[in-house]
Amino acid sequence: xxxxxxxxxxxxxxxxxxxxxxxxxxxxxxxxxxxxxxxxxxxxxxxxxxxxxxxxxxxxxxxxxxxxxxxxxxxxxxxxxxxxxxxxxxxxxxxxxxxxxxxxxxxxxxxxxxxxxxxxxxxxxxxxxxxxxxxxxxxxxxxxxxxxxxxxxxxxxxxxxxxxxxxxxxxxxxxxxxxxxxxxxxxxxxxxxxxxxxxxxxxxxxxxxxxxxxxxxxxxxxxxxxxxxxxxxxxxxxxxxxx
Numbered sequence: 001x002x003x004x005x006x007x008x009x010x011x012x013x014x015x016x017x018x019x020x021x022x023x024x025x026x027x028x029x030x031x032x033x034x035x036x037x038x039x040x041x042x043x044x045x046x047x048x049x050x051x052x053x054x055x056x057x058x059x060x061x062x063x064x065x066x067x068x069x070x071x072x073x074x075x076x077x078x079x080x081x082x083x084x085x086x087x088x089x090x091x092x093x094x095x096x097x098x099x100x101x102x103x104x105x106x107x108x109x110x111x112x113x114x115x116x117x118x119x120x121x122x123x124x125x126x127x128x129x130x131x132x133x134x135x136x137x138x139x140x141x142x143x144x145x146x147x148x149x150x151x152x153x154x155x156x157x158x159x160x161x162x163x164x165x166x167x168x169x170x171x172x173x174x175x176x177x178x179x180x181x182x183x184x185x186x187x188x189x190x191x192x193x194x195x196x197x198x199x200x201x202x203x204x205x206x207x208x209x210x211x212x213x214x215x216x217x218x219x220x221x222x223x224x225x226x227x228x229x230x231x232x233x234x235x236x237x238x239x240x241x242x243x
Contacts, residue, residue, distance in 0.1 A: 090128075090196055091232035099138050100148060102230050103131040104196060108243040109185045110176075118172060124185035125239055128155070130171055130198050131181050139220030140210060149173065150203035153182040160193045160233070194235045200228040 090104035106128045109121040130153045134142035142148060153171040158164065166189075171182035188194075202223035212221040 087129075090235050094230050095135060096228055096230070098135055099140070099224060099228070100200075101133045101135055102198065102200070102228075104198065104230070104232065105129050105131065108240070112174070112185070119185040119187065121185065124187045125243060126188060127183060127185050128171075129181045129183035130155070130200075132200070139218060140223075141218040147180045148203070149180075150206040150208035151182065152201040152205050154199040154201075155184075156197045156199070157186075157188065157235075158195045158197075159190070160195055166190070166194065188237060189239070191238045192236075194237055195231065195233045196235045197232075198230045200230070 085107050087105040087107050090106060093101065093103040095101050106126050108127060109119070109124040110127045111121060112118050132148050132151060132153070134140070134144060134146045134148055136144035151173075154169070155171060156168040157166045159166050167186050169184060169186070171184050173180065173182055175181075204223055210221070210223075211217040
């Protein structure tokens with residue numbers, strides 16, 4: 001009987017020992033799982049923070065690039081500034097509906113080629129231009145903003161004080177770094193207030209024709225009937241000695 005009790009006690013001790021060992025292992029496994037989950041959470045948070053930092057860095061870089069582009073655009077010179085000259089307006093610009101936009105400008109006299117056409121810079125004191133471009137919906141086959149070729153553009157400059165015509169003539173079609181235009185070197189000697197007129201005759205006077213058939217024709221089947229006259233009556237002119 002004593003042997004049986006002893007065996008029972010030993011067996012019970014083994015069972016308890018195994019149970020405790022199992023609990024210990026489970027606790028260790030749970031602890032390991034918790035540690036692994038904590039590490040994963042920490043890694044995920046670190047990755048999220050890194051991603052957010054990268055996104056912020058990219059956004060900051062994009063903003064810096066946009067600001068740099070805006071600054072470059074603001075500082076970019078116009079074609080005439082890049083070429084080393086500055087245009088001065090004769091006066092306001094005009095829209096002659098529905099045909100054209102007209103601007104008058106002047107600056108220092110320029111060298112021309114062929115050099116036998118027009119005044120040379122040493123015999124003139126300014127270069128004057130008529131910048132003429134097509135309006136949208138002109139109906140003559142020109143795109144909005146296109147230079148209109150084959151025009152005859154006459155000019156007349158009258159001294160308001162004396163009433164005398166100081167200079168007159170016909171502009172030549174020509175090209176410069178800022179595009180094609182009509183212009184001429186002229187010699188306007190006296191400072192004063194002048195009336196400047198551009199008299200614009202349609203391209204047909206120089207042999208330019210338009211299609212008028214149903215299949216290929218333009219919307220408008222005729223040019224303007226009378227010359228278009230653009231006038232600036234208070235052009236204040238002061239000779240530029242530096243030119």
